[in-house]
Amino acid sequence: MDGRRASAGTTVQFPLERLARDKAAWADPDEFRPERFLAGGEGAGVSLVAAAGSAGEIKMMPFGAGRRMCPGMGVAMLHLGYFVANLVREFEWTEAGGDMAVDLDPQVRFLNVMKRPLRAHLAMRRKTR
Template sequence: MDQDKFIGGTDTTSTLLEWAMSELMKHPRVMKKLQEEVRREVVGEGVIIFEANLHNLEYLKLVIKETIRLHPPVPLLPPRQLMQDATIMGYDVSAGTMILTNAWGIGRDPSDWGESPDEFQSERFLQTKMDFRGQDFQLIPFGAGRRCCPGISLGLAVVEVALANLVREFDWKLPGGMRGEDFDMSECVGLTARRDLPLLAIPTIVSARRPT
């Protein structure tokens, strides 16, 4: 059981971080805006960003929230079993039926996300308080209710800290002169929705990135 928790937590966290970096590589404007925020809010040569430094990084949180919407690490939530007969959207569902929730599809539903649900637009969350902690059913990558993922806070803190340090310490570019619009964002099929092709990116250390 402990091993399952460890493997499950590391796999989903690394998957989300890889997708976040992929979206940033595909959208240079978003990358630049995020770098400007992190380098402005966390100053000091050699300073490593920890969880305590995250409270002022609002754009970072928007980027991660949009990444989770488009790329939930577990696209099909763990199965549920109906405890009693129910009618759902006009369909009669019997007690004992196994239910699979498509979090990937919910996050791309045009009725909730407008005409461009497949586009990465982190600013879409500026005008809404919608969150992914199980209270808003338009965005439930971690599930909802009493069986909501217990590792939300830890997983998000790990991703936020890692991503903030990556974009603060380095400038990034795609190999071979590849442009963001040509970047392959295909997903593979599996329990977790990882990239079909591993992310390859070239970092450059920013030696004079901020005032001391």
């Protein structure tokens, strides 16, 4: 609470959106970077469910928590799976070429990373009858 003390029994609330945009918890929190949740990324192991006994560190609560938790969480997660499956089914995925081509040579930083990670080029699949 900005360095202020709260009396015992005080109810403290905060906007969940602020948690997901906390610069102390996330590098570039306003950027759309889903790769941060891959293994080894800054979001690996982050719990999407803020429930008692949930595993992982809570840095975001996209579905809320407690008895007012989003009742559509299961449906949303199911639809994400369908969305990815449809992307795979509907598009041909190829490596981007030229200056965007993958370069597996290591780039030494805090962690070794690829010099240029894989970038995909998407093309609609041709419908066959």
